[in-house]
Amino acid sequence: xxxxxxxxxxxxxxxxxxxxxxxxxxxxxxxxxxxxxxxxxxxxxxxxxxxxxxxxxxxxxxxxxxxxxxxxxxxxxxxxxxxxxxxxxxxxxxxxxxxxxxxxxxxxxxxxxxxxxxxxxxxxxxxxxxxxxxxxxxxxxxxxxxxxxxxxxxxxxxxxxxxxxxxxxxxxxxxxxxxxxxxxxxxxxxxxxxxxxxxxxxxxxxxxxxxxxxxxxxxxxxxxxxxxxxxxxxxxxxxxxxxxxxxxxxxxxxxxxxxxxxxxxxxxxxxxxxxxxxxxxxxxxxxxxxxxxxxxxxxxxxxxxxxxxxxxxxxxxxxxxxxxxxxxxxx
Amino acid sequence: xxxxxxxxxxxxxxxxxxxxxxxxxxxxxxxxxxxxxxxxxxxxxxxxxxxxxxxxxxxxxxxxxxxxxxxxxxxxxxxxxxxxxxxxxxxxxxxxxxxxxxxxxxxxxxxxxxxxxxxxxxxxxxxxxxxxxxxxxxxxxxxxxxxxxxxxxxxxxxxxxxxxxxxxxxxxxxxxxxxxxxxxxxxxxxxxxxxxxxxxxxxxxxxxxxxxxxxxxxxxxxxxxxxxxxxxxxxxxxxxxxxxxxxxxxxxxxxxxxxxxxxxxxxxxxxxxxxxxxxxxxxxxxxxxxxxxx
Numbered sequence: 001x002x003x004x005x006x007x008x009x010x011x012x013x014x015x016x017x018x019x020x021x022x023x024x025x026x027x028x029x030x031x032x033x034x035x036x037x038x039x040x041x042x043x044x045x046x047x048x049x050x051x052x053x054x055x056x057x058x059x060x061x062x063x064x065x066x067x068x069x070x071x072x073x074x075x076x077x078x079x080x081x082x083x084x085x086x087x088x089x090x091x092x093x094x095x096x097x098x099x100x101x102x103x104x105x106x107x108x109x110x111x112x113x114x115x116x117x118x119x120x121x122x123x124x125x126x127x128x129x130x131x132x133x134x135x136x137x138x139x140x141x142x143x144x145x146x147x148x149x150x151x152x153x154x155x156x157x158x159x160x161x162x163x164x165x166x167x168x169x170x171x172x173x174x175x176x177x178x179x180x181x182x183x184x185x186x187x188x189x190x191x192x193x194x195x196x197x198x199x200x201x202x203x204x205x206x207x208x209x210x211x212x213x214x215x216x217x218x219x220x221x222x223x224x225x226x227x228x229x230x231x232x233x234x235x236x237x238x239x240x241x242x243x244x245x246x247x248x249x250x251x252x253x254x255x256x257x258x259x260x261x262x263x264x265x266x267x268x269x270x271x272x273x274x275x276x277x278x279x280x281x282x283x284x285x286x287x288x289x290x291x292x293x294x295x296x297x298x299x300x301x302x303x304x305x306x307x308x309x310x311x312x313x314x315x316x317x318x319x320x321x322x323x324x325x326x327x328x329x330x331x
Numbered sequence: 332x333x334x335x336x337x338x339x340x341x342x343x344x345x346x347x348x349x350x351x352x353x354x355x356x357x358x359x360x361x362x363x364x365x366x367x368x369x370x371x372x373x374x375x376x377x378x379x380x381x382x383x384x385x386x387x388x389x390x391x392x393x394x395x396x397x398x399x400x401x402x403x404x405x406x407x408x409x410x411x412x413x414x415x416x417x418x419x420x421x422x423x424x425x426x427x428x429x430x431x432x433x434x435x436x437x438x439x440x441x442x443x444x445x446x447x448x449x450x451x452x453x454x455x456x457x458x459x460x461x462x463x464x465x466x467x468x469x470x471x472x473x474x475x476x477x478x479x480x481x482x483x484x485x486x487x488x489x490x491x492x493x494x495x496x497x498x499x500x501x502x503x504x505x506x507x508x509x510x511x512x513x514x515x516x517x518x519x520x521x522x523x524x525x526x527x528x529x530x531x532x533x534x535x536x537x538x539x540x541x542x543x544x545x546x547x548x549x550x551x552x553x554x555x556x557x558x559x560x561x562x563x564x565x566x567x568x569x570x571x572x573x574x575x576x577x578x579x580x581x582x583x584x585x586x587x588x589x590x591x592x593x594x595x596x597x598x599x600x601x602x603x604x605x606x607x608x609x610x611x612x613x614x615x616x617x618x619x620x621x622x623x624x625x
Binding site for chain 2: 104112116128129
C-alpha cells in the first residue's frame with residue numbers, strides 16, 4: 001500500500017490526450033480508438049484492460065508509432081512523452097525514442113522473431129542502432145542482457161534460431177530485446193497470453209523483477225484481470241475504444257463504478273465449489289463499423305435509460321477514480 | 332561447458348560435410364554433366380556440330396537398322412551429328428536458362444518486395460505494369476523487341492529478362508505483403524532498422540525460398556522459350572546449334588526420322604528435371620528450420 005501511494009505523487013511520464021485512431025477500410029471506417037485520455041506516472045505499472053477488439057493493442061501501437069498503414073490513421077490527439085508530443089516529431093526523432101526510450105513486448109513471441117535470423121543477431125540490432133555500439137562490443141552486451149532475463153547458457157544460445165527455443169525462452173529473448181536499451185517506458189501487450197500457465201508465472205515474475213530493478217514505467221495491456229490485480233498500480237478499463245473507468249487497482253476491484261467493470265468482475269470465478277455457472281454480460285460487442293450512439297455499452301447495460309443515447313462525460317468519483325457513466329452515483 | 336575454438340571448427344567442418352551429403356546426387360550429376368558439356372564441348376563432341384555431309388543425312392541412331400557407330404545418335408537432314416549438336420547446344424541452353432532466370436528473377440523479386448512492403452501507390456504502379464505485361468502475349472513483345480534490335484544470344488536474354496519477371500513480382504509481392512504485417516517486422520522497426528535494411532535483412536531472406544523454387548522451375552521455361560524463339564527464327568541464328576532450334580528443325584521429319592527432335596527434347600527434359608531437384612534441395616537448405624532433420 002505504501003508503495004502505491006508513493007507512486008501517486010510522482011510526475012507524469014506519459015500523457016495521452018483525446019487520441020482517436022480510425023481504420024479506413026473498404027467496408028467503412030472502424031473507429032478503433034475514440035478519444036482516449038490518460039496519463040502514466042513515473043515508475044508506475046499502469047494497466048489497460050479490455051476485451052478483444054476494444055482497441056487496447058491499437059493504443060499500444062500508437063504509442064510505439066507503428067499503427068498499421070495504410071488503413072490505420074491517428075485522426076487526432078496528442079501523446080506527450082516526457083513533455084513532448086511524439087506525434088508532432090519527425091520520423092527520425094521518433095526513431096530515436098521508439099525502441100530506445102519506449103520499448104515494446106508483443107503478444108506472441110513465436111511470430112515476433114524472424115525465423116531466419118539467429119536470436120543473438122536480433123537482440124543485437126537494437127544495440128547497434130539505438131546505442132551506436134561498435135560491432136566488436138555487441139556480443140558481450142547481448143550475453144549480458146540474456147543473463148538478465150535468465151536465459152540459460154547464453155553464450156551458446158546466441159547462435160540458436162528461434163525454432164530451437166521454447167515459447168517461454170522466446171518470450172525471454174523478446175524481453176531481452178526490449179531491455180537492451182534500458183528504456184524508461186515499457187509497453188507490454190498481453191505478454192503472456194500465448195504462453196501456457198506455468199510459463200506465464202515465470203514470465204510475469206521476470207517482468208516484475210525487471211520493472212523494479214531498472215525502475216521502469218510500464219503499461220500492461222491485457223484482458224487478464226488476475227494479472228492486473230497482481231501487477232498494476234492503476235488500471236483503466238477500455239470498452240469499444242473508450243476508457244469507461246480508471247482507478248487505482250484496489251479501488252477498482254473493491255468498488256467498481258461502471259456497469260461494464262462490474263460485469264467483468266462478476267464474470268470472474270470466485271473459487272466456489274461444485275458446478276457454479278459463471279456470470280456473463282448479456283449481448284456481445286457491437287459491430288466495429290456501427291457503434292451504437294451515445295454510450296457504447298448501453299445496449300448491454302442493465303441500468304440503461306434514455307439519457308444513455310448521449311455519450312456520458314468522464315466524471316471524477318473520487319480523487320483518483322474516474323468513470324464514464326450517467327448513473328454511476330446510483331448504482 | 333563452452334566449446335573451445337578447436338571443437339567449433341570441427342563442428343563447422345562436420346556441418347559442411349552434412350550439407351554436402353544432403354545434395355541430391357542425381358540432380359548434381361545432371362547439372363555437372365551439363366556444365367562439363369558446355370565448358371568442354373570441343374573435346375567431348377565427336378564431330379563438328381555445323382559440318383554438313385548430305386551423303387550421311389538422316390542416319391538413325393546406331394542401334395537402329397542403317398545406323399553407324401560413327402554417329403551414335405544419328406544425323407539430321409543435313410547430315411550433322413546429333414550428339415555433337417546436343418553437346419554444343421548445352422552452351423546456349425545454359426547461358427539462356429541461367430542468365431534469363433537470374434535477370435528476371437532478381438528484377439522481379441526486387442519489385443515484388445518493394446510492392447509488397449510499401450503497398451499504396453508504389454504497389455499500385457508496379458502491379459498495373461505487371462498486369463500490362465501479363466495481358467500482352469510475351470511472344471508479341473519478344474517479336475517486337477527482336478524485330479527492333481535483331482536476333483542474337485544477348486538480345487534473347489534481354490527479352491527474357493523483360494518479359495519473364497512478372498511471375499516473380501506477383502508471387503513475391505503477396506509473400507512480402509503478409510510478412511510486412513507480421514510482428515517480427517514490427518519488432519525490427521522498433522529495434523531501429525531503416526526501411527532498406529528491413530527489406531534486405533528481414534524480408535528478402537524470407538521470400539528467397541519461394542524465389543528459388545520459382546527460378547528453378549523457370550530454368551526449363553527459359554530453355555523452352557529460347558526453343559520457341561529459335562523456331563520462329565527470332566532466336567540464336569543458325570547454324571549455331573541450340574536444343575530449341577534442333578527441336579524445331581526435327582519437327583518436319585518426326586514421322587520418319589524421330590531421332591532428330593527426340594534427343595534434344597530428352598536433353599531439355601533432363602535439364603529441367605535436374606534444375607527442379609536442385610531447387611527443392613536449395614529451398615530446404617536455405618531454411619534453418621529444416622536443418623534439424625540432419
